[in-house]
Amino acid sequence: MNPATQVDVFGMCEDLGLWLAFLPMDKLLGAFIPEGAGGVLVTTQRPIPIQRYTAAHEIGHWRLDHGHGIALDGEEHVLGATAVEREQLAQIFAGSLLMPPPLVFGVLDRLDATGTSLDPHHAYAVAREAGVSYEAAVRQLTHLEVITADHAVELRRHRPLQIKADLALGRRPVNGYADVWPVNELWDDMLLSVRVEDEVVISLPENRSTGYRWMFPSEHSPPEVTTPPPNLRTHQIQPPDATQIAALRDQFALASPPDRPARAPGVVLDRLRTVAGPAPRPLPSAAGADVVGDGYVPARTGWLPARRARRQRLARHAPTPPDEITSAPVVAGTGRRVLSVRFPRPGPATLRLQYRSPYSDTEPASDYVLHALVEPRHVGFSIDQLAEDVDEPWIARARQRQLERPSDPIDDVPDEGETPGDEDSSV
Amino acid sequence: MTDQAQAGDSRDPTRERDTDDAEQEQLGARLKEAREYVGLLQEDVAGALGIPRTSVHAIEAGKRKVTGLELRRLARLYRRPVGWLLGEEEIELNDAEPLFRATAALSEEDKEQVLRFAEFLAAAGKPGTAGRQARRGAAATEAT
Numbered sequence: 001m002n003p004a005t006q007v008d009v010f011g012m013c014e015d016l017g018l019w020l021a022f023l024p025m026d027k028l029l030g031a032f033i034p035e036g037a038g039g040v041l042v043t044t045q046r047p048i049p050i051q052r053y054t055a056a057h058e059i060g061h062w063r064l065d066h067g068h069g070i071a072l073d074g075e076e077h078v079l080g081a082t083a084v085e086r087e088q089l090a091q092i093f094a095g096s097l098l099m100p101p102p103l104v105f106g107v108l109d110r111l112d113a114t115g116t117s118l119d120p121h122h123a124y125a126v127a128r129e130a131g132v133s134y135e136a137a138v139r140q141l142t143h144l145e146v147i148t149a150d151h152a153v154e155l156r157r158h159r160p161l162q163i164k165a166d167l168a169l170g171r172r173p174v175n176g177y178a179d180v181w182p183v184n185e186l187w188d189d190m191l192l193s194v195r196v197e198d199e200v201v202i203s204l205p206e207n208r209s210t211g212y213r214w215m216f217p218s219e220h221s222p223p224e225v226t227t228p229p230p231n232l233r234t235h236q237i238q239p240p241d242a243t244q245i246a247a248l249r250d251q252f253a254l255a256s257p258p259d260r261p262a263r264a265p266g267v268v269l270d271r272l273r274t275v276a277g278p279a280p281r282p283l284p285s286a287a288g289a290d291v292v293g294d295g296y297v298p299a300r301t302g303w304l305p306a307r308r309a310r311r312q313r314l315a316r317h318a319p320t321p322p323d324e325i326t327s328a329p330v331v332a333g334t335g336r337r338v339l340s341v342r343f344p345r346p347g348p349a350t351l352r353l354q355y356r357s358p359y360s361d362t363e364p365a366s367d368y369v370l371h372a373l374v375e376p377r378h379v380g381f382s383i384d385q386l387a388e389d390v391d392e393p394w395i396a397r398a399r400q401r402q403l404e405r406p407s408d409p410i411d412d413v414p415d416e417g418e419t420p421g422d423e424d425s426s427v
Numbered sequence: 428m429t430d431q432a433q434a435g436d437s438r439d440p441t442r443e444r445d446t447d448d449a450e451q452e453q454l455g456a457r458l459k460e461a462r463e464y465v466g467l468l469q470e471d472v473a474g475a476l477g478i479p480r481t482s483v484h485a486i487e488a489g490k491r492k493v494t495g496l497e498l499r500r501l502a503r504l505y506r507r508p509v510g511w512l513l514g515e516e517e518i519e520l521n522d523a524e525p526l527f528r529a530t531a532a533l534s535e536e537d538k539e540q541v542l543r544f545a546e547f548l549a550a551a552g553k554p555g556t557a558g559r560q561a562r563r564g565a566a567a568t569e570a571t
Contacts, residue, residue, distance in 0.1 A: 019554050021544060026536045033541065035520060036548035041541065070529050072541065380466025 006131045006193075007098050009055045010378065013040050018062060020055070022378040029078045030054035032061040032071040044379055047177035048195050049133045051378070053094055054078050060093030061086075079135070092143075099130045099140040108146065115146055120158035121166070128179045134160035168201050169295045169338050178342070183370065191371045199292065199342045204353070204368060206296070206337040212365055214337050214353045216291075288349040289372075293340030346376030450514075452489030457512050459487040461505035464547065475504055506551035518546045 013020040019039035029050065031041040040058040042051050057078045061071040065086050071077075077087045078094075107129045108114070113122040118141070127137035135156065142152045164180040165172045173180055178197045183190075185204055194200060204214050343349055349372045354364035462472060469487075473480040476497055485491035493501075502509045510516035520526060526545055530538045 014554060017553055019548055019551060021547075023540050023544070024536075025540050026534045028533065028537045028541070031541055031544070033526075033545050033548055035526075035545045036551055037553045039544060039548045041544050069525055070541075072529055072533065072537075381464075 005103075006129065007056075007100070007103075009052050009059070009098060012097075013055060013059060016059065016062070018059070019381075021381050022051070023380070027074055028072055029075060030058050030073050032058040032073075034062075034069055038062060042378075044377070047133075048375075048377065049127070049131055049136075049177075049179075050079075052098060052131050053133065053136055056094035056097045057090045059097065060090035064089050064093060079133075095136065095140045095143060098132050099126070099137065101144060103130055104140065104144060104146070115148075115151075118147055118151070118155075120155055120163050123155050124160060124163045127160070128181070134163070164199075168199060168293060168340050169297065171293045171295070171340065173199050174292050174342060185368065187370060189369050189371070191373060193373045193375065194343065195375045196344065196346050196377050197342055198374075199340050200370070200372065201293075202339045202341065202351075202353070202368075202370065203297075203336045204339075204355075205335075206355075207334045208296070208298075209334060211357050211359070212355050213358060214339070214355055214368065215358060217352055217354060219358070288345060288347075289341045289343050289351060291339060292342050293338070295338045296335055297338060298335040343372060343374040346374045348373055448489065451492065453514055454493065454512065455487045455489035457514060458493075458501060458505075461501075461507050461512065462487075464543070465505055467504070472501070472504065476500055506547065508550055511550065518550045520545055520549050 010020060017037055019037060020042070021039065022042050022044045024045055025041075025043035026045075028041075029043055029046060033039050033041065040055055040062070042054050042058070044051075046054070054073065057073060058071065061073075065071075071086075071090075073087070073090075076082055077084070078091070082088060082091075104126055107126050108118070108122065111122050111125055113119070123137050123141060124134055126141065127134045130137065132140075138147075138152050138155050141147045141155075142149060147155070161172065161176050164176075164178075167180045167182050175197045178199055179195065180199050180201060181192060181194055182201045182203065183192065184202075187202075192200065206212070206214055339353075341351065351370045351372065353368040353370075355366040355368070356362070356364035462469075469483040470480045473483045476483070478497075482491055486493055486497075498509055498512065502512055505512075508516060508518070511518060526542070530541050533541065
């Protein structure tokens with residue numbers, strides 16, 4: 001097991017020979033049921049970090065209090081301050097399982113965070129890297145004596161949602177429970193492991209005075225011959241009637257000459273449509289990802305931090321971590337373009353960005369590639385557990401399907417279009 | 428003629444067909460319930476049995492007969508005893524009494540989920556770890 005990466009708690013259940021099921025539950029976060037080979041039940045109604053913590057808690061019950069029988073765990077048992085020793089043990093077990101010291105100290109080392117300088121952002125980074133909630137991370141930091149109890153109280157005052165919004169340039173994540181992963185040019189051609197609906201905030205240096213911009217390849221297409229949108233045409237064909245025109249004229253106090261009645265209302269209608277219409281500026285689309293935020297930070301935040309960090313490192317003669325890319329960023333900027341991207345579907349996704357001029361066909365000046373491995377939400381039973389024999393052909397297909405369409409487990413509509421020819425081929 | 432004798436008279440072809448249809452429908456409903464519980468699609472099942480998906484749909488709607496071999500494979504796939512699918516046996520819980528006592532305080536929805544999961548566990552046996560090993564193998568290849 002690699003101590004620097006998230007603990008695969010769901011895979012662990014399978015290793016231990018326990019059944020693992022994700023089912024919708026109302027008040028329960030999870031249950032351990034010792035019937036048969038034993039099984040862990042986790043609710044689907046909570047965010048993934050809580051699901052992971054719950055599963056770890058249930059493994060704790062299985063491991064620590066064998067013979068105590070069934071464990072039905074609500075919120076207070078898994079997350080809260082419970083007086084029951086059995087639940088406390090399971091809580092400690094879950095914390096140690098998901099946030100082992102090598103993982104926690106590894107994250108803190110990378111961030112240069114020590115006891116007193118540890119701020120809410122550092123605590124959130126620990127939570128995100130370990131795949132647990134912010135509160136759980138703060139608790140574990142206290143257990144590991146990284147921070148004092150008073151410090152923990154201070155950290156708990158900060159809301160994780162606000163921390164995430166800070167990381168996304170002040171924009172609240174679309175899904176408040178999702179994690180926010182800030183990446184920059186150092187992450188070029190790197191693999192990032194995220195979850196469905198997590199937001200990746202890509203910050204890249206951009207020099208606006210050059211006219212070059214970071215664009216998705218799909219954005220750059222030869223300029224189309226401008227055709228008016230269809231709704232505009234209907235307005236031209238059907239000019240508003242006289243009463244509408246009068247009303248609009250009153251409303252906007254437009255002094256238009258009486259001999260040109262058709263033109264002025266057209267302008268007013270256009271303006272009305274732009275004002276009232278909720279349609280925001282369409283954000284660029286990317287392969288398999290939704291762009292949910294697009295901002296620009298001018299000022300001196302361009303490429304300076306990266307260079308300053310490198311200088312500091314050299315000054316201290318600190319050994320450079322082997323996995324860190326140390327070459328200077330290709331693009332120097334007057335500021336930073338900040339793009340927020342979220343992945344609605346599980347599976348591997350590759351985002352490509354090109355630094356190029358939107359108005360010409362010259363080659364892009366630089367490329368940026370980010371690989372993401374998007375982990376699905378779990379629903380129902382683990383398909384791997386149902387599969388006893390890997391050689392059976394249906395297993396591979398079912399597993400593939402789980403990766404592609406996890407939220408759609410039940411499909412009852414018969415395919416009427418199926419022809420006898422299809423039947424022959426599938427037999 | 429007594430009622431008993433009348434009931435025993437199964438020579439009436441329409442009556443026989445009616446009971447057959449009803450039983451087949453019941454079997455189909457149970458197969459559907461078991462499939463949905465483990466979260467499989469009709470097309471997954473079709474692949475496992477080597478029959479078209481429309482046939483799986485027809486089986487679950489009670490419109491197609493199930494062969495003995497198919498029933499055995501379905502039972503293995505869904506982790507249910509053949510007898511349960513046929514409606515002849517209920518799943519016995521070892522720890523039924525403490526289980527019912529423990530779930531008494533839960534909401535109806537949660538109680539139902541816990542009891543159904545316990546039933547599944549009682550019938551299911553050990554989970555396979557083959558998939559997990561295969562996944563780990565793939566991850567190792569990726570890392571090198």
